[in-house]
Each structure stands twice: as structure tokens, then as C-alpha cells.
Amino acid sequence: MTGEEARSLLVCFGPDDCYGAAWTLLHLIETGPNPVLTAQPAPDANEWRHRLWARAVNGGLVDGA
Template identity: 80%
Template sequence: MRPEVQAFVTDGPLPGWDASEEEIARRVAQLEAIPKPVTGEEARALVSCFGPDDCYGVAWTLLHLIETGPDPVLTAAPGPDANEWHQRLYDRAVNGGLIP
């Protein structure tokens, strides 16, 4: 796994809306430092980084980065208590015809 991805994953899930501007800017800078496309291993690791909300749109950036990976990360429907971003990733893969 590349160091840029490892650093992002090590810092954990994205913060929520109540985070400081500095924290959000730091996480955005980390995401922007990750070269595209990501590997399958990196995409699977990044899935754990969704936070409690959309983090002022940063979660969309994370979702799109994950989708640069070679295969859909989530190939089975997430459970009813799954993070909304996991459900979106799965739904987008189904709607895109990548998984049945």
C-alpha cells in the first residue's frame, strides 16, 4: 500500500460536520495527495474511512477515489445498519452493471 493511502487510513474515518476547518482541510489535502487509480487493496482499506456524515462533500471525494480501483469493493449488499456511504458504493456498482 502506498504511503499516501496508509497515512490517510491510519488517521481513521473522516470527521463530521463539527470538525474544525483545519482538520477538514488537512484530510482533503491527504486525499488529494493520493495518486489515482488506487489498487484493490487500497480501495478496500479506504472503505473504512467514511465518517458519520458527508464532511462537507469530502466523503464524495473519497467515494470517487475508491471507485478508481480495479473492481467494486463491496460485492454484497451492506446490512441495514451499514454506513450510508457503503450503501452508495454498492448501489453505484449495481447501477453501473459491475455486479448483479
């Protein structure tokens, strides 16, 4: 997975977890070069972008401040 491919997959998240498929997508995106998100998502962004951001912050990949 390249960084470009991982960033392209960000638009595939829907409004729900799609019977668990969203978690698979999240893990697939995380296999690419991290971090995919380099800035905190907007407050109205998809919950999955917020999850990716929080996981990158918790993993020490980005500064959450």
C-alpha cells in the first residue's frame, strides 16, 4: 500500500461501520506509510477520519496539540 493509495481510500468510509467493513478499511489504510492524516479533521468530518486521527496521535505518529 502506497501513501497515495491509502489517502485515496479515505473517501470510501460511509456513515456507518458497514457490518465491520469499515474496521477492515481502517486497518488497510494503516498499513500504508503513516500518518495518512497530517492535520486534525474538521469537527464535521466522518467519524472514521476522527478514529484514524486519534489512533495516529495515540501511536505518537502526529502531534495532537
